[in-house]
Amino acid sequence: MPACSQCSQVLKRTQKTVTCRTCEKVFHPACASLNAADLQLLEDTSRAWNCATCIAKCRSTRGDDTPIKALDPGSLYDKSQREVSNPILKELLDRVKVIQENQSELVNSLKNDISELKKVISTWESLINEHSKTISLIIESLSNISGKFDGMVAENEILLKRVANLEAQLNTWEQDSLRNVVEIHGIPFKSDEVLETLVCQVGLGLGVKLDASDVDYAYRLKARSNLPNNRPPSIRVRFMRSNLAREILEARKAKRSFSTRDIGFSDSPNYPIYVNESLSALNRKVYAKARELKKNGKLKYLWIRGGKIFARECDGSERILLRTEGDLHALQ
Known part of the structure; x- marks a missing residue:
């Protein structure tokens, strides 16, 4: 590869070069004192370029008195005047x-x-x-x-x-x-009935001597449509003394069968008579739901004693006192 005639460094193909028209020597533009504008002007005007050595020889041949100097690159392209x-x-x-x-x-x-x-x-x-x-x-x-x-x-x-x-x-x-109150179920309704007399007849049938003066009040509860076989509404009785209520309850538990025949109702079908403790509104609700649990097999035993509701889940299990509906949630 050729070398620059000024600095003797190898000229690469990728580098721009300038060649003297007279001696055909190759130079780096910088070694020839040419900038990019000078090179562009030479290329655009297709003008030839001479190196400083050839220009000096040319002047010496002409006898030019001007001192021998290399061509001023700025003279080739004056931006302000040309x-x-x-x-x-x-x-x-x-x-x-x-x-x-x-x-x-x-x-x-x-x-x-x-x-x-x-x-x-x-x-x-x-x-x-x-x-x-x-x-x-x-x-x-x-x-x-x-x-x-x-x-x-x-x-x-x-x-x-x-x-x-x-x-x-x-x-x-x-x-x-309600300790003095019991409810009697199963006695048919008669238009001319005297409830205090019926209560005394029930006591007589159970072996408990009662007098009308022992009854504070007695009335039939409202009929319920869900009672089976059109059973008559129950009779709620309040005794003057709580011991009379307990005697009636204990006597009914002791007697295995007790029906309307036992109180002289021979002219009507024979119905069993039950005597139960009267429950408060909340206890009625708890007892009704407890009976549903017993029906579904969640409870095996369910009973009422002294106005309190008790239950057992199975034989030998602990007795459970059901006071509120919350007590039933653990059993469901």
């Missing part, structure tokens, strides 16, 4: 100017867009900061509400327990007030 004579070069320069103007306009437009974008970003940052503060306040409020709600839940649980205890106490008082 008029471009080549139309193609002029057109290229005009296009470059247009491109520069367009670039300037584009740069100004981009600057304006960037400025507007910065304003928008600044606005959004302010909005985001405001929203962040609002969200923080909402989270704080929710935290406070959650704490209050937890406190209310705990307080509600305490109140529910108190209500349950009060309900149990009220039920106990109500049931205690």
